[in-house]
Amino acid sequence: VTGVVQQIVRAAQDYLQGKRNTLNEDDMEKESCPALGEGGDSGGLIPGKSLVFATMELLMFILVRHMPHLSTKMSDSPSHVATKTRLSEESARLVAATVTILSDLPSLCSPAGCMTILPTILFLIARILKDTAIKSADNQVPPPVSAALQGIKSIVTLSMAKTEETQKQWTALIRSTLACILEYSQPEDSLPAPDEVSMLTAIALLLWSASSEIIGVQSLQNGCMNRFKNALNSCDPWVQAKCYQLLLSVFQHSNRALSTPYIHSLAPIVVEKLKAVERNRPASNTELLAVQEGIKVLETLVALGEEQNRVQLLALLVPTLISYLLDENSFASASTASKDLHEFALQNLMHIGPLYPHAFKTVMGAAPELKVRLETAVRASQASKAKAAARQPAPTVHSAPTIKLKTSFF
Known part of the structure; x- marks a missing residue:
């Protein structure tokens, strides 16, 4: 059924x-130009004549069948108990x-029609x-979660919903x-732990x-920052790694009014977490990944400064x-992950030096022990490479035969 509807x-x-x-363009700018799309100028969808309305009815029926608690009749029932069950x-x-x-509807x-259906659609996607965003041991993302995240992305980038007439409604919707997602990302004692990465x-x-x-909006900003802080302080290195990746996208946002408060609030935590690695080196590839992603964030901050x-x-x-x-x-006695961290750090240092020569020399000059x-690490690396090259067998040189046939039979 869904295939046909799609x-x-x-x-x-x-x-x-x-x-x-x-x-x-001239037609679009005329005030008399009718708003294309269902809903027109008024935003009204007529049952029996509206494809969007009929589609939403059908989709709601499918959703309630598989997730009954989405029905307000059931959720408002005194006997209803909130649960999270894994779907088949x-x-x-x-x-x-x-x-x-x-998310395609x-x-x-029309812009006015969007404002009619988006409250319902965004509510359903958030719910x-x-x-369905339940933490799993293998960190796999279920299909509904992937679809919900893609749906959010599609909707928030929908240009036709952001017009001068609908701007106030659109802002309130976003x-x-x-606010709903921030609330839903809070763990509840009676329910399985939410997947922090998906919510983040x-x-x-x-x-x-x-x-x-x-x-x-200070309350939203504080809520978002708290979710990032919780993820940075997570005991799960996978959550930390994904948090660093998402944080990097926020720090790099072109709108400095958005990114700057997050940098001021969260960058000190990032630095603190990365400095602590010296005392608690990574023991697995996932822990190593978390450190590497954190260093990328710090390197980006240097570049942005x-x-x-x-x-x-x-x-x-x-x-x-x-x-x-x-x-x-x-x-010699370090674990593979610890050795990889050493190599990662050395390569990054070799890259940073030529990139910021003056600042790099200033930092190094202020701390001779660094x-x-x-220098010791560089010499050891060069010596190791030289030994590895020396162990390589010399290429075999095939000497030409002393007797050559005048005619080749091959």
Whole structure:
């Protein structure tokens, strides 16, 4: 059923896009130009005549069948108990397909029509994310969660929903959606632990794509920062690694009004976590990945910093990387992950030096012990490479035969 519905929606999208393409810019700017898409200027969807309304009815029926608690009748019942149950493979596939179609429906509507259906769609996507984003041992993301995250991304980047007439409603929708996700990401004693990475991804998507609607709302900003702090302090290195990746996207956001408060609040925690690695070196590939992703964040902060602050920023990064270097005796007995961290740190230091030569020399000159440790590591690396090259067998040189046949038979 969902496959047929998806084809119908795509056909409607193609038809509507064709109509939009036939209108030139002058027509679109005229006040008398009708709003293309269902809902028109009023936003009303007429049951029995609206494809969007009929599709939402069908999709809601499918969702309630597989996730009954989404029905307000059931959730408002005194006997209802909130639970999180893992969907069967078939149910998960159907719910994911349903979410994908739901997130496509706004593209069939006019701006006013979008404002009619988006509250319901965003509510459903947020609830599905809450109920299916359950932490698992293998860190696999269920299909409904992937579909929900993709749906959020599709909706928040939907240009036709952001018009002058709908801006106020759109802003309220984005803020309420983020508030819901922040609430849903809170662990509850009676329910399975939420998947922090999926919830944090949803938060980052909203921050990245709808920054202008969120900037200045202190309660939302504090909530987002707290979720990032919790992930940074997680005991799970996988959560830490993904948190660093998402944090990097926020720090790199072009809107400094969004990124700067997060940098000021979270960068000190990142530095503290990375400095602690010297005392607690990674013992697994996942722990190593977390450290590497954290260093990428710190390197990005150095690159984003102004020239006059470069020395201060490198004074955080360079000593941290040098602290990861092992001496020759320790290297021999170190674990594979610890050796890989040593190599990672050394390669990054060799890259940073030429990139910021003046600031790098200033930092190294202020701490002679750092210079000695780095030079020792470089010499050891060069000696190791020389030994490895010496152990390589010399290429075999085939001497020419003393007797050559005048005629080749091959």
